[in-house]
Amino acid sequence: MKILFVMPSMDNGYWKKLGKKVGPKSEPLSLLYIATYLNQNNHKAEVADCEAEGISLTELENKIRNGKYDCVGVAMLTPLYTQAINICKLTKQINSKIKTIVGGSHPTLRPLGTVEDEESIDVAAVGEAELTFLDLLDAFEGKKELKDVEGIVFREKGKVIQTKAREKLQNLDKLPIPDRSLIKMELYRPSVSYYRRLPAYTMITTRGCPYRCTFCATAKTGYRMNSVPRVIEEMKMLVEKYGAKEILIRDDTFTLNRQRTIDLCDAIIKEGLNKKISWDAISRANLVDEELLTKMKEAGCWGMHFGVEGGTQKLIDSIKKDTTLEAIEKAFRLCRKIGINTRAYMMLGMPGSTKEDDIKTIEFAKKIDPDWAQFTICTPYPGTQMYDEQVKIGNVSNDWDTFQTWGGFSETDLPWVADGRSSDEIKELQRYALKSFYFRPKVIVRKMTNIDNLPILKKYVLGAMALAAGGSGRGPE
Numbered sequence: 001m002k003i004l005f006v007m008p009s010m011d012n013g014y015w016k017k018l019g020k021k022v023g024p025k026s027e028p029l030s031l032l033y034i035a036t037y038l039n040q041n042n043h044k045a046e047v048a049d050c051e052a053e054g055i056s057l058t059e060l061e062n063k064i065r066n067g068k069y070d071c072v073g074v075a076m077l078t079p080l081y082t083q084a085i086n087i088c089k090l091t092k093q094i095n096s097k098i099k100t101i102v103g104g105s106h107p108t109l110r111p112l113g114t115v116e117d118e119e120s121i122d123v124a125a126v127g128e129a130e131l132t133f134l135d136l137l138d139a140f141e142g143k144k145e146l147k148d149v150e151g152i153v154f155r156e157k158g159k160v161i162q163t164k165a166r167e168k169l170q171n172l173d174k175l176p177i178p179d180r181s182l183i184k185m186e187l188y189r190p191s192v193s194y195y196r197r198l199p200a201y202t203m204i205t206t207r208g209c210p211y212r213c214t215f216c217a218t219a220k221t222g223y224r225m226n227s228v229p230r231v232i233e234e235m236k237m238l239v240e241k242y243g244a245k246e247i248l249i250r251d252d253t254f255t256l257n258r259q260r261t262i263d264l265c266d267a268i269i270k271e272g273l274n275k276k277i278s279w280d281a282i283s284r285a286n287l288v289d290e291e292l293l294t295k296m297k298e299a300g301c302w303g304m305h306f307g308v309e310g311g312t313q314k315l316i317d318s319i320k321k322d323t324t325l326e327a328i329e330k331a332f333r334l335c336r337k338i339g340i341n342t343r344a345y346m347m348l349g350m351p352g353s354t355k356e357d358d359i360k361t362i363e364f365a366k367k368i369d370p371d372w373a374q375f376t377i378c379t380p381y382p383g384t385q386m387y388d389e390q391v392k393i394g395n396v397s398n399d400w401d402t403f404q405t406w407g408g409f410s411e412t413d414l415p416w417v418a419d420g421r422s423s424d425e426i427k428e429l430q431r432y433a434l435k436s437f438y439f440r441p442k443v444i445v446r447k448m449t450n451i452d453n454l455p456i457l458k459k460y461v462l463g464a465m466a467l468a469a470g471g472s473g474r475g476p477e
């Protein structure tokens, strides 16, 4: 069958305004994984990335009209909801026989509601969808029944039906390396503060996270790893075929399995990849130590990102972060000692928090002194424990377009505000947090001494402009 996978344009709120300039253009790995798997199994799948390729709805319409597709698969993160729906509607207007399938975090976490709310969606895929999609195509070809396809929600005779959940694929090596020739790799680059050298491309080496943070859409999803040789093969491909100078490893908790991290670093060094690329990764502060970080640095790791979230033990306990302020401080201290750049993800306005708590969070960010800090306004995404709890209280919006948790300035309406807090107060605190964090003499001097080439200077100028554009940043009164 012929399938078009579409990544909708991030054409709302923050992304429309500042995101286009300083935000990321990230390879749509989710769609590439599925498309590659289908192509390997004798289907013909293409990928259209409306954001990166600048494809307008009219251009997409022409593509679908002329492409003779049997199915259109659309990626649906919560903030992409409306754009994804518009693409399903458009497809049905062009030809009602084309099957529309949505997948990604939003339908995974809200499967029945997603299909019930929108008639132009034929099927929603729940969870990882490589195997599901292949089965689905068999069903569309009449080889099996839709009700026997695990991991989907579909509509039949006016009824919405959810099938048995699909078990997670344990051996990730069974999936082919995503075929990046399906997209225009030259269009992709991370956000300005996320790289040192370009081309910088993204990959994942594990799936899932066993931790239970109440705000997180990937909480309690287990943990599976690609083998070390498979990771090396993909890294080599990025270097040799696409000229990557940097790799962004976007696993949720890269260092969860300490021995595997060490083995991977050893293999990177053995292959000489550490001489060709640098890389960064995301993990938890309690999952690193001096020996591990030293090994990672030797293997080319230049940056580590940690979810810190709150600046008091009470706050981080309240979201079940399962770590301590001491462990966090230690991880940042070690990274600086070893020479690994750090990024701290902080959250403002958590449930039950006060303005004073948030000020302590901002002060804690300064204390641990990462190279980059992101202060995001806490947002309960559907499917998370936090969402379920806040919906009971009754103050969460169902306007999915407003679910944008950018670490820059939030200027659009917030979908939710913690009890006793106001949206204006939290937005103002966010401005204060960013400005008071970055416009410290120590940070400015550090950034200036780090400028050793023009692109870095350019990205700092862009970053400073973005910060300066963000309102008064007067801070707490």
Ligand code: B12
Residues within 6 Å of the ligand: 005, 007, 010, 015, 024, 026, 027, 028, 029, 030, 031, 033, 034, 073, 074, 075, 076, 077, 078, 079, 080, 101, 102, 103, 104, 105, 106, 108, 109, 125, 127, 128, 129, 130, 133, 204, 208, 215, 216, 217, 218, 219, 250, 251, 252, 381, 382, 403, 404, 405, 406, 407
């Ligand atoms: C890389 C990344 C990004 C990148 C690229 C996103 C992209 N366009 O793909 C960038 C930096 C741009 C980004 C932005 C945001 N992200 Co993000 N991101 C990720 C991250 C770390 C990895 C995604 C990835 O590539 N995974 C690897 C692939 C293979 O897995 P996958 O995406 O889950 O895909 C599988 C299934 O979901 C399914 N599937 C996915 N899409 C589709 C489509 C179809 C048609 C089908 C059938 C199936 C299907 O099949 C795939 C293969 O098995 C995830 C965390 C995570 N671990 O997934 C967060 C995550 C997806 N992001 C999240 C969020 C909240 C955001 C932002 C809203 C944050 C913000 N700053 O505002 C923005 C949204 C931007 C926007 N307007 O869409 C949440 C999503 C929550 C939600 N309910 O939508 C996640 C889950 C993080 C989290 N733990 O909470 N993100």
Ligand code: SF4
Residues within 6 Å of the ligand: 209, 210, 211, 212, 213, 216, 217, 218, 219, 220, 252, 253, 284, 307
């Ligand atoms: S926030 Fe990080 S550690 Fe917590 S559940 Fe999500 S991915 Fe895991």
